[in-house]
Amino acid sequence: MGGDDGGRAGTEPLLVAHLDLDAFFAQVEELAKPSIRGRPVVVAGRGGRGVITTANYPARRFGVHSAMPSWQGRALAPGAVWLAPRGTAYAQHSTAALAPVKATFSRVEQVAYDEVYVDLSSARAPEEPADLDPDGPGKELAVLGVDWAGDPYAAASALRQAVWDATGLTASVGVARHKLGAKLASESAKPAGASVLDVAAEELLLPTLGADALPGIGPVSARKLAGAGIKTVADIRAAGEPTVVGLLGQAHGTAMWDLAHGRDARRVEYDRERKSVGAERTLPADLRDLESLRSTHAAVFSEAHRRLLRSGAAARTVTVKVKYADFTAETRAASLASPTDEEAPLRAAAEHALAATSAPGTGVRLVGVAFSALDTVAQLLLALDEAPVAELVPAASVLQPAATPGFHPAYARDASTAADPRLDAVDDSAPLVTEQSAPGSDVEHPELGRGWLVGAGHGVASVRFESSTTPPARSVTVRLAEGRLRHCAPEPPHPPTVPAPWEA
Secondary structure, X not given: OOHHHOOOOOOOOOOEEEEEEOOHHHHHHHHHOHHHOXXXXXXXXXXXXXXXEEEOHHHHOOOOOOOOEHHHHHHHOOOOEEEOOOHHHHHHHHHHHHHHHHHHEOOEEEEEOOEEEEEHHHEOOOXXXXXXXXXXXXXXXXXXOOOOOOOHHHHHHHHHHHHHHHHOOOEEEEEEOOHHHHHXXXXXXXXXOEEEOOHHHHXXXXXXXXXXXXOOOOHHHHHHHHHOOOXXXXXXXXXXXHHHHHHHOHHHHHHHHHHHOOXXXXXXXXXXXXXXXXXXEEEEEEEOOHHHHHHHHHHHHHHHHHHHHHHOOEEEEEEEEEEEOOOOEEEEEEEEEEEEOOHHHHHHHHXXXXXXXXXXXXXXXXXXXXXXXXXXXXXXOOOOOOOOOOXXXXXXXXXXXXXXXXXXXXXXXXXXXXOOHHHOOOOOOOOEOOOOOOOOOEEEEOOOEEEEEEEEEOOEEEEEOOOOOOOOOOEEEEEHHHOOOEEOOOOOOOOOOOOOHHHO
């Protein structure tokens, strides 16, 4: 691997970069909350069936990882800082972090909040305008003056630096000849690294990887392969194409066979728009009782939700598909008031949609759950109270939930006020903090200023009044009955005031 020296063997152009923001949600939380920096931090859905969205690197040392059930993660790392997701903050930081990249290149494929592929041959000329908000972040970085196509390590380093300069977030960047190689290079560079994977290094690396390192080998495919004794990329190669195709199907098997040999023809799809995310399960035997159906539906929902979380998108509509023993199919949809990736409201909508079908009917042979009406920069609602989905209406209708209180509309800060949160008056129309407010929420007090909610109960709230530009703070107790502690918009991203880790 070229690594930090930028060396490469072979002559094939290295023109695809993969940029991945490190432990993105947790990193945004550490930026905004100085007192938790360096501690294990976990961002996870609330409730008994919540799922971990992101764990920072100190938390991962305890075995905590994304898509793990929250209860399991708490058992592994009870001393970690556990925070509810703040969708607006993540959307703002994603936009700011990727703005210089999108301003510099015309072909950028965003696959998640925190992850993009870049075609390095698409760098704009100095006079070429970027199709971005002219007043938005990154416009001054439209051309970074790097030999993008000729110096892959300089390209990776410049992309990493541009993200840091815009937001103070670290990213890992890999460059290779195709998307597979670029992804492997960025993974090897984590955290906060820049790496180049040339053709020779790629050929040495691929056979040593687990089969699930290939994009497209998820848990189901991995189990199928493992059942045949295929656990690594080397095993795939040794098994032969007919065996792999027989296990995974013609299209999928052929694609995985090519990837295992370093053949990746996927383009950087800069104009791609993801329409839906979901999962289906064809059953070995028809289900004829409601209990078994609900259990299978719950498992399929969990897999679909994990894919939604990995995509970085939020969804407004949940569609349940049921195929019966006679091969007839039925679909029912339920929609929420606003896009979210929170498990509880999406699961409730899916359960209502399932109830609107005729299942189990004559027997169910396939169950599917899909999320649509996706928004990769949607505000994830901050549930101040549990908001139930509305009562089931006729099956052909779309469900609408009761309104969920959310963040108060964002207000603007300029550089002169960002350093002192006490300069802003508290908005009296913003929602009050209650005992049901989520840990980690942005809050403001008229005298104490901006802070974040550690927790609430027994009529009081524990708050740390700090921001990205203040020293770490200790927790302060505020009585909720006074009605002076209110939710507020998250602090917007801004350039860092300290050098990047690789500059120290």
